[in-house]
Amino acid sequence: MEEKIIEILNEIKSGVDYRNEKGIVDNGVLHSFDIITLVRKLSDEFDVEITAAELLPENFNSVEAIAEMIEDLED
Amino acid sequence: MSYISLQFIIFVLSALVLFYIVPQKYRYIVLSIASIFFFISFSKWLVFAVVGLTLILYFAAIAIEKRNNDFKLKRKELEKAERKELKNQIKKKNKTLIVLCVSVAFASLAAFKYLPFLTGTVKSAVNVFAPAVNIPILKLIMPIGVSYYTLSMVGYITDVYRGVIKAQRNPLKLLLFATYFPYLVEGPICSYGEMGKQFAQPKKLTYNDFLKALEIIILGLIKKMIIADRAAIIANVVFDDYAKFSGVSVLFAMFMYTINIYFDFSGCMDLIRGVSLLFGIELPENFRQPFFSKSVQEFWRRWHITLGEWIKKYIFYPVSLSKANSSFQKKCVNSKLSNHLKNSLPILYPLLFVCFFNGIWHGASWKYVLYGIYYYIILSLGVLLEPLFEKICSKLKISRVSKPYKVFQILRTCVLVMFGLTIFRADSISAAFKMFVSLFNISNSLGLLGTLYSKADLSAFDYVMVLTFTAIMFIISLKAYKGKDLFEAFEKKPAFRWLYITIGIALIVTTGVYGTAYTAQPFVYAQF
Structure with a gap:
């Protein structure tokens, strides 16, 4: 799952070491416009419904956090 | 009592003395009393408007949380289908309640702030067809900080609904969150998540x-x-x-x-x-060197930050993820548009709500609506024309990461902001x-x-x-x-x-x- 997330992140903004980045939102790597594109791509790829309640910086700051959020939503 | 006045200095010093002589766990009471006193010094009996709104949202938040907790207790005993049905029922009830709460909050804001604008607009429209009809322009006195405390409280109830924070069980603490005197008049617009803990346990000075x-x-x-x-x-x-x-x-x-x-x-x-x-x-910080922004988009992340955050959390994200925008997104993805347009067009719909809200929140007049539209046009063009800018720079062999180009971007943003502020003023x-x-x-x-x-x-x-x-x-x-x-x-x-x-x-x-x-x-x- 994490590989696919990294692939999607690179489609939105390339040139970032997403594997080691722990502040994707906090460090301003992705902003609100990018987050919406990311949410759409994640929803399509993993068939989950991401709502506004999930759009918290801590859910998007790292690849692991994104993966964890998707796993929670799949449950 | 202005923030820069002898009365305010005396007020703050008195509050500080009282604040530090009472034990820490009661200090929120001193802050609450001071904030109510501050509110009354401006708006007298209109204090009941903020107390009323706080009480409505106080009970609603507890009701929402109670339903969610009940579900968590019952879910283990239920089969999957029953669990899903109960979850949907609770979701529906909570949704109805939050829609009601947000409507009440914004209706009170509209009544206090936008009544002359609304009645004036109706009067102008009616008089186009029937000049003789006299529609009075209604006006209410605005409570101090109504634009700020309304947003803070809508943020509070929404966060409880989303399960981001727990409902506050002490109404006085919630009232303090709504009326805390340092941010009552001009913001920043704070979230309960960041303020609640601090009110309960202020940092040792x-x-x-x-x-x-x-x-x-x-x-x-x-x-x-x-x-x-x-x-x-x-x-x-x-x-x-x-x-x-x-x-x-x-x-x-x-x-x-x-x-x-x-x-x-x-x-x-x-x-x-x-x-x-x-x-x-x-x-929280409300400004972070806004005039060093390289784009108008970045400017709004550095200027009036807490308003921008509020709009992002409670307008931009929900509208972006709404059913209407999701189906529009799907249409874009399945169309023959370029990849850039497929990604950027679905942003423009929620952005319209963002800019309109940003404009009208600042004031009840068409001038502020235009102020919002001005930024909508600039932001939309910035998003849509990005490939063109890239092409022009590449043809002219301009490095987009070079220092002179960054200076150009900063100056361009400053000029655009200056024109926007002229509409504003x-x-x-x-x-x-x-x-x-x-x-x-x-x-x-x-x-x-x-x-x-x-x-x-x-x-x-x-x-x-x-x-x-x-x-x-x-x-x-x-x-x-x-x-x-x-x-x-x-x-x-x-x-x-x-x-x-x-x-x-x-x-x-x-x-x-x-x-x-x-x-x-x-x-x-x-x-x-």
């Missing part, structure tokens, strides 16, 4: 915190009383009598208004952040357009600058003060932009710290702009 608070207060007062209030006098001469000016004098007034509003608003934020720190409560939409058109009439520029100079009735010293201190603030901002905070540097050099405090106080007392009875001019953003 150290000697260093005390000096830091003093430093921030002094910085705020310098911004407001030495720069902003002088710049306002110059800008007002042209904005209040725009028909008599053109060319360079109008441009100069636009520049002065930009200086005025930035230092007025950010000065107020510094002042109240310092005051709040004295009570051991840290408020002008008496009307037509006044703003007339000012823009008059910029091209450069005849008699020197003569009109002379007229502006004599009408403003300020001495050369005042102009020197505005420009010198703007330059000093520019250097401080530039250092902060590069990660070097002035006050952190002071912590390592106590001599400079005390020099700054002494000179700062002396400057404010001797060169600050004072009104009647030694009070300062009101803060611009307090009217919103």
